[in-house]
Amino acid sequence: MNLSGKVAVITGAGSGIGQALAIALAKKGMKLVLAGFNLSRLESTEKMILEHGAECLCVRADVSKLEDVQNISDKAIERFGRVHLLGNVAGVGPFGTVAETSIEEWRWVLSVNLWGPICGVHVILPHMENQGEGYILSVASESGLYGMGFIGAYNVSKFGVIGLMQSLERDLRASRSAVKTSVFCPGAVKTNILDYTRDQPQEMIGKHCESGSLKEFKTKVEQVVAEGMAPKEAARIIIDGIEQDQFWIFSHSYVAETALRQAEAMVKNNSLIDL
Numbered sequence: 001m002n003l004s005g006k007v008a009v010i011t012g013a014g015s016g017i018g019q020a021l022a023i024a025l026a027k028k029g030m031k032l033v034l035a036g037f038n039l040s041r042l043e044s045t046e047k048m049i050l051e052h053g054a055e056c057l058c059v060r061a062d063v064s065k066l067e068d069v070q071n072i073s074d075k076a077i078e079r080f081g082r083v084h085l086l087g088n089v090a091g092v093g094p095f096g097t098v099a100e101t102s103i104e105e106w107r108w109v110l111s112v113n114l115w116g117p118i119c120g121v122h123v124i125l126p127h128m129e130n131q132g133e134g135y136i137l138s139v140a141s142e143s144g145l146y147g148m149g150f151i152g153a154y155n156v157s158k159f160g161v162i163g164l165m166q167s168l169e170r171d172l173r174a175s176r177s178a179v180k181t182s183v184f185c186p187g188a189v190k191t192n193i194l195d196y197t198r199d200q201p202q203e204m205i206g207k208h209c210e211s212g213s214l215k216e217f218k219t220k221v222e223q224v225v226a227e228g229m230a231p232k233e234a235a236r237i238i239i240d241g242i243e244q245d246q247f248w249i250f251s252h253s254y255v256a257e258t259a260l261r262q263a264e265a266m267v268k269n270n271s272l273i274d275l
């Protein structure tokens with residue numbers, strides 16, 4: 001896909017991978033529509049984009065709400081006329097065992113991580129089909145390929161994103177659509193995803209009994225994320241994948257290798273591998 005002069009809608013653009021991707025796309029000559037829950041964070045991204053001379057529009061949105069996603073699309077088309085690239089990046093990632101995750105937490109995580117991309121595809125895909133071109137990227141996770149313990153809701157949401165994108169890709173190829181897709185499955189990237197309570201509705205914050213195993217896992221994940229790949233590098237990998245029309249995009253080689261080990265174990269002895 002030739003990105004220069006095209007229009008991109010990026011959700012979760014106020015920080016992390018979403019922010020880095022928006023800035024990298026601006027450097028490629030794209031016009032940006034920044035969508036996210038916190039307007040001040042979007043405006044911080046906008047400031048950096050404007051420094052590169054790119055056109056930009058901020059739209060505050062809760063991506064779990066169809067009407068908000070529709071508003072993103074409406075504002076984008078009103079300002080720029082078209083949407084060529086949709087980046088479903090917004091995500092949250094709370095800790096907690098399956099047994100201790102409240103129904104309210106399940107609903108919140110799935111509403112953002114899975115229903116956000118579903119709403120994005122539902123709203124923007126028809127526009128792309130009508131204009132005869134487009135690209136849809138969704139950010140999943142290595143957790144969507146081999147579920148880890150202590151983050152059950154996050155795992156389920158990311159498995160769902162991968163299923164959504166595989167189904168969408170097969171549908172589009174069967175209909176010989178001009179719209180292309182990619183799913184990004186990152187390992188550790190240095191973002192603030194662990195600071196998930198900053199935008200979490202108070203009534204949906206769960207109370208977990210932090211056992212020794214959960215505390216150990218949290219400490220390990222916090223360290224891995226702190227030492228993870230820079231979002232700027234993740235954005236570069238995503239753009240390379242889009243330009244090369246790759247469906248699967250991985251941040252680290254170990255992600256695909258671990259998924260392969262799990263698949264081999266499933267076939268050989270019907271077991272889960274140690275992670």
